[in-house]
Amino acid sequence: MKKILAAVVLIVIAGIFSISIFVQEEAIILTPNASAQDYVIPAWIKNNAGWWATNQIDDSSFLQGIQYLIKEKIMIIPSTETSGSSGSQKVPTWVKNNAGWWAEGQIDDSSFVIGIQWLVSNGIIVVEEKLIHTYADLRVAFIGDQGLGPNAIAVLELIKDERAQLVLHQGDFDYEDDPDKWDKQISNVLGTDFPYFGTPGNHDVKEWNNYQGKLYDRLKKNPDAECIGDLGVKSSCTYHGLFFILVAPGISDSDHDSFIKKQLNENHSNWRICSWHYDINTMQREADQNKTGWEVYEYCKNGGAIIANAYQHVYARTKTLINFENHIVDSEWSEPNKLRVKEGATFTFISGIGGMPIVKQKYDDWTINYSSDQGASNGALFCTFNVGGQPNKAYCYFKNIDGRIIDEFTITSFLGAHIDKINPTDVDWSGRDLTGNDLSNTTIIDTNLSSATLVGADLSNAVLIGTTLTGADLTDANLTGVSLKDKDLTGTILTGADLTDVSLTGVDLSGRDLTGTILRGADLTNANLTGVDLSGRDLTGTIL
Template identity: 50%
Template sequence: MNLPNSSTDIPIESVLLRRLCLLSAVWICSVVLLLPGATPRVLYAEEPAYPPPDFTVAFIGDQGLGANAKAVLDLIQSEGAAMVLHQGDFDYVDNPDAWDQQINDSLGATFPYFASVGNHDLAQWTGYQQKLQARLDGIPEASCGGDLGVNSACHYQGLFFILSGVGTLGSDHETYLREQLAADDSLWTICSWHKNQHAMQVGSKPDEVGWEAYEACREAGAIIATGHEHSYSRTRTLSHIESQTIDATCDDDPNTPDADVCVSAGRTFVFVSGIAGIGIRNQDRCLPATTPYGCAGEWAKIYASDQGAQYGALFITFHVDGDPKKARAYFKNIDGEVIDSFTITATNALTYHTFVPIVIR
């Protein structure tokens, strides 16, 4: 919809703006226009704080160079993903040019591809960051502030996501996370970083992040995307991450094969998507290898060498079935098998804005 510009179409002294924000899942914000003798028009509207319908994002980590990595990128292309969020560890050979070319060969030079730094990216991080910045500069709809891939907050197509180097590179990550999350009211928010806490992966990785980063994102209702451990694992809805406390109030659709999840202030889920092309590891924790898994029952899906894992990616399609608060997610491998399939419901109190013109006669 083409909207008038307040500075040219309507004299500023004739406009009174008033927001009436109701305590509901939707902010209803009224625009009051005082236009004697004029035809009422909407003054302006804010960018919707949610993605367009059927907007698909691919999540990968731990990639490498070669046939397996290319097969995952080709899968991303064939699934119709509109962007990639890469949770660190790129090519493992410190070659930014080769890594960037591999992406270009499958997805194209202008494909929206965002990434967080991984430990295997440190030796040539300046080169990788330059590649990521050049790609960002070619996407006019995207904006990122801060130190890209280390402490950076980004908006693209109604998604808000933070690319963090917590546990890997940089400092003051927890403060940055809290400040950026508090300043944004997008319906869908993602925290993306590389490393893990031991209890938030099913292999042998130690505590390398700290719980504060996880809990800051949970408190804001942000999806937490990680890599580092070379397997795929996904939790149920957690109301406290350090204690792996499951939120039993999240409804689970019996028509979906795997546990659905909810994101809102105080609850979210965590996943590791670390099998994008270079090595698949075994399940060391929360055995047995079949459901119901061990530990506290926090894992909804585990896919490692114990389960015969093949390389793949997690796909999340936002704004499905005409509902901006609903997303559909699935992990698919390069053999075409869907390993995990679930629905995500966002129930944040502050979601999006609707502007209603009110004419005072």
């Protein structure tokens, strides 16, 4: 790519946008084509541009918006001229200036499109177009070491109640070598055609062919699922955009590491999972021997795949790791409940309390240890991918059959480019003026919105995880479908806000002025409404 040696001059005359870039004594003049002028760019892209120009979001978040424009064919870029990940590119300063002018209305949409199009086609911005996203809000349940009986059934009932759409079972099915009884137990709760995938455990070897037959029967009933290879032993599958590898190192067959490497190298999904039964002894003190070897862990890590194991009858989880053998935590992403996956970094978990008795076990280097030492009950890990319609975000939690959430964390995928309205994760927007901003259908994680001005903002169907709203001004804001359960709304202004179908369970609203606030279908269970005037309100469907 030619080096930019001098300034960029932007001229807007009667809708004609020219970029003069002096490159090795050559000037390139670009004028818009007719088709570009016909496009209208979504308002949230303009919001992004303004925030980016004022350093409220980073380069990666802005480029995610550009990826959206390309995906939706607002910018047409020849596929032969784009490759790689947009998130890794450094954007020239003049582009940020351009974004600011566009956000302020000083240049029009078509001018902005053409300027960015030139950057992409010339390799200044590189965009990955092959990336495969999961369906929005795809929820997966992870279990292992199940057995037959009331506890195993209770876990299946939990999976049903949590509305999981897929089960990945990391081996040890019923402990009785009875595939018919095991499959019937699943069918009685989840149905005969529920998407259920498994890998063999050490207690499944004798009857594996028959267990595998049951899994094949379910696969045939799910046309949206595609699998190749020896199912459960050395196989890879895709379901609603989620890519998962089902292998059996230490149980059956060999060369699992090379199979994993090949499958991940050839895959373009931004969410990938490696699933098998055995874990590895040096990462857990009481395992009897090294069953798998480090290679399977390292190849999954190098491919950015989440690693799901069972075997031990506990639940445990690591932080983000960049080296499994030496248990080295990713120093750039080291928080215990905020994980990431990318090429060269991932995490592993053991979800082995799907119904069988729980054992004593401690993992001193692991973030979460849930065993008989902690009085553990059986349960499952649930992960929702593409949460809130953000393809690179996932939200996970381990819940036991008593209804208690034991572990809760988020995952960010850095595999390829991704589309995201903004990237509001761990952002300090306290006191910011966000009047009228479109934050609908976003997932806002660990973001400080205290004392922020959100007058007229659209937060409909947003997912708020760990977000602070104390003192925020939500006058006339649209909060339809948002959960504010147990939120601290001290000083928060809700006058005229649309709270249709909002969960306000346990919220202290005492003395609050709710003039003009819409409360139809809201859940006010255990909310403190002391001194609140609800006279004359339409409370259709409201739970009090």
